[in-house]
Amino acid sequence: MKKIRAFMKLISLLLLSLAQTAAPLKALILCGEASFFESWSAEQVFAEDYAVTIEKDPGRDFVILNLTDIQVDNADAFSESGEKTRALLQELVAKTHPDLITVTGDNGRGWGGLVQTMQDVDSLGIPWAPVLGNHDSEKSIDAFFSAYHLSKAKHCLFRFGPEGMGYGNYVIHITENGEILHSLYMMDTHSEVEQSDSINGPEGGYDHLWQNQIEWYKWAVNGTNVLAGHTVESTVLLHIPLCEYRQFEGHTQEETCFGENREGVCAPAGNNGFFDVCRELGSTKNILCGHDHRNSFSFVLDGIRLSYSLKTGYGSYFDADMVGGTTLTVDSGGKATVQHIFCDDALLRQTEAK
DSSP: OHHHHHHHHHHHHHHHHHHHHHHHHHHHHHHOGGGGSBOOOTTSOOOGGGSEEEEOOTTSOEEEEEEOOOOEETTGGGSHHHHHHHHHHHHHHHHHOOSEEEEESOOEESHHHHHHHHHHHHTTOSOEEEEOOTTTTOTTOOHHHHHHHHHHSTTBOOOOOBTTSOSOOEEEEEEETTEEEEEEEEOOOOSEEOSOBTTTBTTOEEOOOOHHHHHHHHHHHHHHHHHHTSOOOEEEEOSSOOGGGGGGGGGTTSTTOBSOBOSOOOOOSSOOSHHHHHHHHOOEEEEEEOSOTTBOOEEEETTEEEEEOOBOSSSSSOOTTSBEEEEEEEOTTSOEEEEEEEOOHHHHHHHHTO
């Protein structure tokens, strides 16, 4: 019976995916890709309505649940690992009662995985805001396909953002009594560089934030501070880590450090200067990434906490004792605190016994 149900689900999703594949193609033909992006220049005034706004309840902390690298594959969507991942999402929500869910990339892998993941997260009925990861443009889909469907999901806050910077650079303001309390900068780290560039060198490597994205970040931070009348604490959420994450080994003995480093930091080879800009502006106090499933470490470098989010679910590779989500809790002063939320022992035992 399980095989029959799985087969019926596969047929249903195949039919659904055909319709969902046709939708972005139709949009491209009728409207053109450029119509989905916003025009932007550094000379523009940062308007109050530029950012997505979510109001915080003054009586309680604002809880952001970050998921990362769910990475459900086409086959995973109908397997036991897919069912466990759906159960895990519900468990994390029940544990944390989030006001917002963010996803730091690799949302799905292929049309089936993306469609299923999007449905699973959207069905939670909570506002959610993803960025794209390097696997969100693989297996018969491209970045536009992923971005288009994310922008159409009922509860998803995803925006295409400015043209020429990738897919999904946008700002979320958490407000309290109408005042900006904390900002989230959602940024696209793209995929891989197959040829020489100034950051990775002649052999290429993982991509990074481009210079125009860094200029956009400066503009958005400065604009937000003008609106608020002071420097607003902020968090940057992206998929591929900055090269500064490699400095973790020098901070392992500090009290502010926690988490595991079980694999190499798969960051760009060189430095694009983004961290220096964050430090100079003084707004961003947390940077949260995904990408490396067996890393969960968090440490403070020059006043900025660099954290891996805990790998979510059972798609792709993982360590059974490092599966769950990560919360970013914002208090009434705008300060954000990072904490890992692990899945329960029963799910771990099921996974280990697989």
